[in-house]
Amino acid sequence: MFVSTKQKRIATLARNNPAMAFTSLNHYMDYNWLYQAYQQTRKDGATGVDGQTAEVYARQLESNLHTLLDRIKSGRYRAPAVRRTYIKKDKGRKRPLGIPTFEDKIVQRAVVMLLEPIYEQDFYHCSFGFRKQRSAHNALQNLRNRIMRERGRWVLDVDIKQYFDTIDHEQLRQFLARRVADGVLRKLIDKWLKAGILESGELIYPTQGTPQGGVISPLLANIYLHYVLDDWFAQPFSQE
Secondary structure, three states: OHHHHHHHHHHHHHHOOOOOEEEHHHHHHOHHHOOOHHOOOOOOOOOOOOOOHHHHHOOOHHHHHHHHHHHEEEEEEEEEEEEEEEEHHHHHEEEEEOOOHHHHHHHHHHHHHHHHHHHHHHHOOOOOOOOOOOOOOHHHHHHHHHHHHHOOOOOOOOOOOOOOOOOOOOHHHHHHOOEEEOHHHHHHHHHHOOEEEEEEEEEOOOOOOOOOOOOHHHHHHHHHHHHHHHHHHHHHOOOO
């Protein structure tokens, strides 16, 4: 069965069963699924703590992916630490990034490919960040249309300070449990949340947050924000 066919099946189940927690998602993941994840993984990105490039990984691609699949299914896969680096922001500030290894990027992409069909059914239409076929331009157009149609006069511009770095792990686990009860996937996500950060030769284990730079981090951030913010905004305010 094609990967896209499997994803459509997951999406249909999620759409028709909005309160269902999926218990057996990992069985969709096979060699072809991992190969598709590999295909979707950037080959020119920065390397992780092991220094392995996409070119080196590809030299024994079939063997590497078969071995990787076995480690994932058996629970023996260990999420390596991410490599800390920084990019410049405005006013001299820096944004911390956590760069996974190339193989870890493949695994993260494979899990994103399983979870996206579910959460795309749950996320609100007004949510645009880090979603396929949606962009900041789409968000601005949507905002303009709403203002024109509803004659709004106020626009509230809010930035959540250090959002990725401050996501509460336990709360995120509780949110994930509403839709994902597959033990293999939940353990993988836990391993990424607990993976260390290597910075200047020192290994740090954060107790909150999900590193920017990880493939799965934007989706986890969207899931968290969906429940703590979007759901709240969607509820009508009670009249006192």
